[in-house]
Amino acid sequence: MKSKKILVWFRNDLRLHDNEMLVEAIAKSDSILPVYFFDPSHFEYTADGKINTSNSRIQFLMQSVANLRESLQRIGGNLLIINGSPEDRMPALVEQYEITEVYHHREVATAETTVSSNVEDLLWKLRINLKHFIGHTLYNKEDLPFPIKDIPDIFAQFKKKTERDAIVKACFLSPDTINLVAAEDWGELPEYSSSASIEPLGGEDEGIKHLNGLFEEGAEIYAKNNSRAANADKHAFSSKLSPWLALGCLSPRKVYWAVKNAERKFGVHTNFNHLILGLLWRDYFRFMFKKHHVNFFTDVASDVQHTLSPEEYENQLQLWKDGNTGHRLIDQYMGELNRSGFISHASRLLVATFLIHVLKLNWIDGAIYFEQKLIDYSPASNLGNWANVAIGGKDPRFKNAFDLDKHIKMLDPEVHVAS
Numbered sequence: 001m002k003s004k005k006i007l008v009w010f011r012n013d014l015r016l017h018d019n020e021m022l023v024e025a026i027a028k029s030d031s032i033l034p035v036y037f038f039d040p041s042h043f044e045y046t047a048d049g050k051i052n053t054s055n056s057r058i059q060f061l062m063q064s065v066a067n068l069r070e071s072l073q074r075i076g077g078n079l080l081i082i083n084g085s086p087e088d089r090m091p092a093l094v095e096q097y098e099i100t101e102v103y104h105h106r107e108v109a110t111a112e113t114t115v116s117s118n119v120e121d122l123l124w125k126l127r128i129n130l131k132h133f134i135g136h137t138l139y140n141k142e143d144l145p146f147p148i149k150d151i152p153d154i155f156a157q158f159k160k161k162t163e164r165d166a167i168v169k170a171c172f173l174s175p176d177t178i179n180l181v182a183a184e185d186w187g188e189l190p191e192y193s194s195s196a197s198i199e200p201l202g203g204e205d206e207g208i209k210h211l212n213g214l215f216e217e218g219a220e221i222y223a224k225n226n227s228r229a230a231n232a233d234k235h236a237f238s239s240k241l242s243p244w245l246a247l248g249c250l251s252p253r254k255v256y257w258a259v260k261n262a263e264r265k266f267g268v269h270t271n272f273n274h275l276i277l278g279l280l281w282r283d284y285f286r287f288m289f290k291k292h293h294v295n296f297f298t299d300v301a302s303d304v305q306h307t308l309s310p311e312e313y314e315n316q317l318q319l320w321k322d323g324n325t326g327h328r329l330i331d332q333y334m335g336e337l338n339r340s341g342f343i344s345h346a347s348r349l350l351v352a353t354f355l356i357h358v359l360k361l362n363w364i365d366g367a368i369y370f371e372q373k374l375i376d377y378s379p380a381s382n383l384g385n386w387a388n389v390a391i392g393g394k395d396p397r398f399k400n401a402f403d404l405d406k407h408i409k410m411l412d413p414e415v416h417v418a419s
Contacts, residue, residue: 014203020135060243078183081187139283212258
């Protein structure tokens with residue numbers, strides 16, 4: 001009898017823990033073929049043919065894929081690395097290894113869903129099924145108290161109904177063994193050129209290490225002080241988990257249950273609530289993308305008008321990108337973004353507000369620049385947060401306008417001293 005072989009197509013789900021796709025593939029097959037595709041169209045290359053990793057997100061990705069391979073090898077597995085697009089290489093892989101089914105995680109952004117659709121069409125011609133999983137959200141869509149088409153467009157309503165009527169499931173356990181499809185050559189990570197090392201390091205192991213470190217007694221997340229400056233710092237607290245969440249090195253549910261475990265041990269804390277709220281916002285933006293597609297974000301129209309010539313507009317935009325606006329705090333955060341690929345959520349809202357409501361430039365240009373720079377770039381969250389700021393609180397979906405002066409006072413130590 002012909003054995004059942006399942007190809008497990010890894011994308012933004014680079015982990016073993018809480019990975020339903022992987023668990024089910026192992027359970028329902030005789031052997032699996034884990035695969036990751038490095039699509040050349042997603043990268044810039046140096047003159048000697050190496051991937052240019054001056055963008056910190058690319059280095060983080062390389063580290064994360066390498067760590068996934070190491071994790072699979074520890075349990076008797078491996079990761080087939082393909083330098084080519086899924087559309088170009090998947091059909092041949094399926095035929096070469098006599099694959100009976102392909103598993104993958106469904107995405108929501110247009111580019112990613114287009115790739116899925118193209119691959120599904122190609123596999124259909126070979127009479128091979130592409131099975132979809134959803135592993136990027138805190139709540140499974142099947143467990144929500146409403147179908148996707150009826151999800152409230154107002155975040156407060158989404159949050160209230162979901163927290164009241166839905167449950168967060170337990171994490172799937174990491175597999176402890178894997179039966180592999182035999183392969184002669186598992187491939188190598190693409191060569192890449194890098195001028196500097198980056199922090200944080202990518203990969204599931206580093207993500208779990210960082211998560212656990214957040215809840216060590218004495219860690220920053222527990223900081224309590226009633227002084228005005230300390231309260232401001234607490235407001236600006238960032239868990240910095242988002243890079244691992246963006247690539248699926250950490251699952252949202254693992255973060256959620258880590259917070260709940262910390263609450264049982266140490267009691268409720270403002271920063272614990274802040275972490276859960278961030279996970280809910282991630283879910284909300286992804287479900288809005290699923291419900292409305294990109295129109296939910298790009299239909300946003302800001303009423304700010306500018307009278308700049310094209311040359312003046314580009315000059316103002318470039319000054320903002322370079323951190324040369326003349327506004328000390330804005331320039332500080334943009335410089336930090338350019339160097340590290342990361343700034344806190346509050347800082348992102350601040351520089352976005354400055355671009356839209358002070359410089360009066362198009363928010364789409366800011367969102368595109370963030371896409372280029374952020375180590376934790378996620379299409380739904382990036383577009384959602386920028387659209388939120390562009391609306392400025394005028395749309396009923398977002399009732400609280402983002403106050404530039406208020407957030408400058410909360411984030412800028414010199415303002416605290418002066419006041």
